[in-house]
Structures are given as C-alpha cells and as structure tokens.
Amino acid sequence: MSTALARITGLALLALLSLACQAATPRCAVDALAQRLCLEAPAGRVVSLSPGATELLFSAGAGDAVVAVSAWSDYPPEAARLPQVGDSQRLDLEAIVALAPELVVAWTDGNARTQLDRLAALGVPVFWLAPRDFDDIAGAVEALGHLTGHDALAARRAAAFRAAIDELRVRYREARPVRVFYQVWDQPLMTVNGDELISKAIALCGGRNVFADSPRLVPRVTVESVLAADPEAIVTAGRGDGGWLARWRRFPELTAVARDNLFLMTPSLLQRPTLRVAAGSHELCQRLEQARGRL
Incomplete structure (x- = not known):
C-alpha cells in the first residue's frame, strides 16, 4: 500500500x-x-x-x-x-x-x-x-x-x-424613550406585561411598555386605562386591515393618535419566541424610530 x-x-x-x-x-x-x-x-x-x-x-x-x-x-x-x-x-x-x-x-x-x-x-x-x-x-x-x-x-x-439582537441593543441604547401600548387582542382588549418577550423587544428598541408593571403576563385592560396611560405609540400585529388601530382614532386626545403613531406589525414575527423575533424586533425598532421623529 x-x-x-x-x-x-x-x-x-x-x-x-x-x-x-x-x-x-x-x-x-x-x-x-x-x-x-x-x-x-x-x-x-x-x-x-x-x-x-x-x-x-x-x-x-x-x-x-x-x-x-x-x-x-x-x-x-x-x-x-x-x-x-x-x-x-x-x-x-x-x-x-x-x-x-x-x-x-x-x-x-x-x-x-x-x-x-x-x-x-x-x-x-x-x-x-x-x-x-x-x-x-x-x-x-x-x-x-x-x-x-x-x-x-x-x-x-x-x-x-x-448578534442581531446585540446590534439593536447597541443602536437604540441611547434612544429617546417612547411610551408604547402593544395591543395583543381587541375583544377583550389585551396587552403584555414587562415579563413577556414582546415587552422586552419594546425595551430593546428604547420603548417603554405602559403596562409593564401589570401582574399578569397577558393582562386584560380597559380603553379608559389606555387613555390614562396616554401612549405615544400604539402597536399591534392583529387585524391585517388595520381595523384594530382605526378604532383608536375615535380618541384624538391620545398622543399616539394625534401624532399618527399607530403601527401595524408583520404578523407572527414577534408573537412566537423563535429566531424570527430578531426580524420582528428590527421592524419594531424602525416603527418606534418613526414615532420619535413625530414627537
């Protein structure tokens, strides 16, 4: 051999x-x-x-x-x-x-x-x-x-x-905070608290979840409580036709409505805790950056 x-x-x-x-x-x-x-x-x-x-x-x-x-x-x-x-x-x-x-x-x-x-x-x-x-x-x-x-x-x-998450963390570390209401569902009206991954994506982008202190992971809230919190941006990935967001236009006193900071996210990118959360977080950060430019 x-x-x-x-x-x-x-x-x-x-x-x-x-x-x-x-x-x-x-x-x-x-x-x-x-x-x-x-x-x-x-x-x-x-x-x-x-x-x-x-x-x-x-x-x-x-x-x-x-x-x-x-x-x-x-x-x-x-x-x-x-x-x-x-x-x-x-x-x-x-x-x-x-x-x-x-x-x-x-x-x-x-x-x-x-x-x-x-x-x-x-x-x-x-x-x-x-x-x-x-x-x-x-x-x-x-x-x-x-x-x-x-x-x-x-x-x-x-x-x-x-690496993608770290890049967003660094980019938005010093960004001006934006008060955010994330709407999970319409009837009943539901959101997320600070322990939920969507809320952590909001924080990653320099946002502040207005219901972060809620004791429930996915709490039910009232329209009155949203009005009292006066978010600067309202975000959802729900109704694809924007129907959920359109309903908030009945309340022009909301800062989010007055500044036209009503954002419809691509469905599924943030709802499931998978690798696509990186793409969802990137999209969310872009939306909140838009909101900052209107405040």
Whole structure:
C-alpha cells in the first residue's frame, strides 16, 4: 500500500471512529422545567407539540427529523404539510406513541403536564421549552440542535440571532424613550406585561411598555386605562386591515393618535419566541424610530 493511500485510509478510519464515538456519547440537555434529558443517540424521529417548538426545531436543523406537529404549525411552509397530532387543548396520545418518537418537544404555556407525563411514563423522552427572553430562544435552538445531532448548524444560527439582537441593543441604547401600548387582542382588549418577550423587544428598541408593571403576563385592560396611560405609540400585529388601530382614532386626545403613531406589525414575527423575533424586533425598532421623529 502506498504512503498516500495509507494516509487516506487512516483518515477514513479516524472519521468513522469519530462518528461512532459521537453516536455512542449520550446527548444531554436541561429543559425549561430544569429536568435533564439524555438520549443515547441523536433523535431521528421528533414530534413537536407547539408551533413555536416546530419552528425552533427547523431552525436547529432538525426539520427532516420532525414526523408530526401540533395544529397551527405553519412555519416554515414545509411544517404545514406534516401530520398533526392535536393542539394545546387536546393531544392524540395514541397517534403520538404510534409514531415511535425518539423525542417529543413540548411548550410549558400550551401543553398539559398530565398528558405529557403519561407519555413520559411510557418511556417517550419529553423536552420542555419556555423561552422568556432572547437568550432563551438561542439556547433552545442550541439544545434542540444538540439533541438531534445538528450542533454546528444550531450554534451558527443561535450566534447570528444573538448578534442581531446585540446590534439593536447597541443602536437604540441611547434612544429617546417612547411610551408604547402593544395591543395583543381587541375583544377583550389585551396587552403584555414587562415579563413577556414582546415587552422586552419594546425595551430593546428604547420603548417603554405602559403596562409593564401589570401582574399578569397577558393582562386584560380597559380603553379608559389606555387613555390614562396616554401612549405615544400604539402597536399591534392583529387585524391585517388595520381595523384594530382605526378604532383608536375615535380618541384624538391620545398622543399616539394625534401624532399618527399607530403601527401595524408583520404578523407572527414577534408573537412566537423563535429566531424570527430578531426580524420582528428590527421592524419594531424602525416603527418606534418613526414615532420619535413625530414627537
């Protein structure tokens, strides 16, 4: 055997040994419930139980491993073509078990613990997500990438997300504060408090959520309380025809109305705590910069 051939053969054997070692090394991650989950090998069959989890799995590079999703999993587009196994109200546990998943990804705010505990009792590995801030999102992508064997890709995408958020943080660090009312829903009228990710995006852009101190994550509010808070900008991603915003024009005394600072965001970019939050935050920052120019 020639020296060159021997070298190539040796490199090939080393590569095979490396892959074998990786496959034999348990892959462990700590989930949102502080539970440590270890898999003997990268999960090749994954069931996602929330739209946010579905999107994060695809971002982590594990899209090809996802065999079923929950209702409303519509991004990326290929996720919408996958079989569905229920929604936040009810899961088809028999269908999930029949799929022989090597990993089930659940969402603490949307999935029932009792149902998922039944899956875990059957030996199905369950990993819980609950991203509350920007770093949680990046960390979720890294964890899912690790559990499914896509560490490098997941790490690159998480790093790009962190860099995009850091860039906005630096750019708007000294920006003039803008009082913001973010409308989540119309009837009943709902917003977010300071612990919700949308509020953290507002703060990232130099805004101040007028209901940040509310004790509830997604509180119901009254028109009178919004009038009393007198926001300088009103933002929503709700009715695509701007109908929600148009209703505020009945109150010309509101600063946001007087300065025409009523903004309709692109749907889905901020509502789901996924990597698209970076694009949503960028759009929000642009809107609040418009508002500053009108104050």
